[in-house]
Amino acid sequence: xxxxxxxxxxxxxxxxxxxxxxxxxxxxxxxxxxxxxxxxxxxxxxxxxxxxxxxxxxxxxxxxxxxxxxxxxxxxxxxxxxxxxxxxxxxxxxxxxxxxxxxxxxxxxxxxxxxxxxxxxxxxxxxxxxxxxxxxxxxxxxxxxxxxxxxxxxxxxxxxxxxxxxxxxxxxxxxxxxxxxxxxxxxxxxxxxxxxxxxxxxxxxxxxxxxxxxxxxxxxxxxxxxxxxxxxxxxxxxxxxxxxxxxxxxxxxxxxx
Ligand code: GLY
Numbered sequence: 001x002x003x004x005x006x007x008x009x010x011x012x013x014x015x016x017x018x019x020x021x022x023x024x025x026x027x028x029x030x031x032x033x034x035x036x037x038x039x040x041x042x043x044x045x046x047x048x049x050x051x052x053x054x055x056x057x058x059x060x061x062x063x064x065x066x067x068x069x070x071x072x073x074x075x076x077x078x079x080x081x082x083x084x085x086x087x088x089x090x091x092x093x094x095x096x097x098x099x100x101x102x103x104x105x106x107x108x109x110x111x112x113x114x115x116x117x118x119x120x121x122x123x124x125x126x127x128x129x130x131x132x133x134x135x136x137x138x139x140x141x142x143x144x145x146x147x148x149x150x151x152x153x154x155x156x157x158x159x160x161x162x163x164x165x166x167x168x169x170x171x172x173x174x175x176x177x178x179x180x181x182x183x184x185x186x187x188x189x190x191x192x193x194x195x196x197x198x199x200x201x202x203x204x205x206x207x208x209x210x211x212x213x214x215x216x217x218x219x220x221x222x223x224x225x226x227x228x229x230x231x232x233x234x235x236x237x238x239x240x241x242x243x244x245x246x247x248x249x250x251x252x253x254x255x256x257x
Contacts, residue, residue, distance in 0.1 A: 001073040003211055006043050006254040007096055009053035010036045011063040015246065018060035019083055021164070024245040032242035036063065039216075039253055042236050046211045048256070051096050062089045063243070064252035067114040067132075067165075069093040069104070070141070071257040072125075074148030076101035077141060082112035082132030093255065100257075105144050111137035116165030116252055117157075121172040124151040126189060128166025130158060153189040160184065162203060164247045169198075171208045171251070173215070173233070179224075181206035196231065199223035207249035209256070216250050 010033055016026045040050055056062045061083070068089040070077045076097050078090050097104060107113045117128035118141065125145055127138040135154075142152045155170075157163045160183055169181040178190060181198040184206075198206045205221035208228075217225055219237040228235055240250055 001257070003256045004048060005051065005100075006048050006256045007051045007053065007065050007069075007093065008036070008040055008043070008254050009063050009065050009092070010055045011242075012055035012057040012060065014057045014060040015063065015242075016060070018246045019085065020246045022245050022247055027242035027245045029242075032063075035239055035242055036253065039238055039240070039250070042216060042238060043211065043254065046214055046236075048211065053092055053096055056089075056092065059086065059089050061086050061246070061248075062092070064116070064246075064248045065089075065093065065255050066252045067116050069097060069255050070113075070115050070118050071097070071101070071255055072120065072145070072148070072150065073257075074145075074150065076104040076257075077144060078104050078106045079113045079115050080107040080109070080111060080137060081114050082130070082134065082137075083114075086114075097255075107137050107140050110134070111140045113137035113141055114165055115255070116167050119167050119170050119172060121178065121193075122175075123149070124153070126166060126170060127152055127154050128163075128170075129154060129156040130163070130165055132165065155184070155187055155189050157184070165252075167207055167251050168247075168249065169203065169206045171206060172210060173208075173228075173231075174210055179206055179208060179228075196227065199227065204244060204249065207251050209250045209254070211256065218244075218250060 205224035
């Protein structure tokens with residue numbers, strides 16, 4: 001589907017209190033806000049209308065809006081984040097999506113699901129089982145997808161080091177092509193897909209965002225950008241260093257449809 005809209009939410013002044021395992025030090029809020037602004041401007045330049053939620057200091061991770069809802073060509077599903085401190089983020093997504101999706105599906109207990117574990121690849125979805133998304137949550141989404149005539153396959157990333165979410169290491173590049181890092185690139189679920197491997201040492205660059213004919217990519221990963229450029233993609237490099245410090249990436253910063 002052609003993407004025309006995105007929900008975004010800047011980080012609040014509590015951003016540094018969010019969950020992280022990165023050991024890259026605390027984020028600088030002013031820099032994070034400037035990076036968020038550049039991200040939003042890039043989406044607008046690509047023709048998207050933005051729905052801007054206000055920063056919410058009660059939820060330090062709430063700038064990572066992608067984890068709270070999944071929007072597909074068949075409708076929206078409210079997620080059920082696996083981290084207790086993030087559960088309350090869903091209400092704002094329910095509200096902002098209401099105009100387009102008045103009756104979204106919802107992941108129900110005991111299922112948990114973070115949108116970062118949902119990698120759309122056209123009519124197929126890869127669903128990550130992670131420390132945030134449990135098998136029950138993934139099964140609920142798979143069932144909803146099947147009812148809407150989408151395919152899905154599950155990838156358990158719990159033993160794969162360095163992956164918070166599936167999309168930390170996997171992105172759809174369009175058609176039958178995926179970008180994948182590390183052992184994910186070899187996973188059986190990707191058989192039959194063309195897998196572009198992220199060059200050694202640039203694993204963070206695996207999280208990119210396809211917006212129609214353009215790819216938003218993390219800045220400062222030259223080997224990955226060169227590879228994607230050679231494949232003919234139009235790239236928009238964006239600096240997301242402050243979000244990386246909080247285990248986030250480009251895709252986490254918006255819900256797109
Ligand atoms: N800081 C992003 C997350 O842990 O969900």
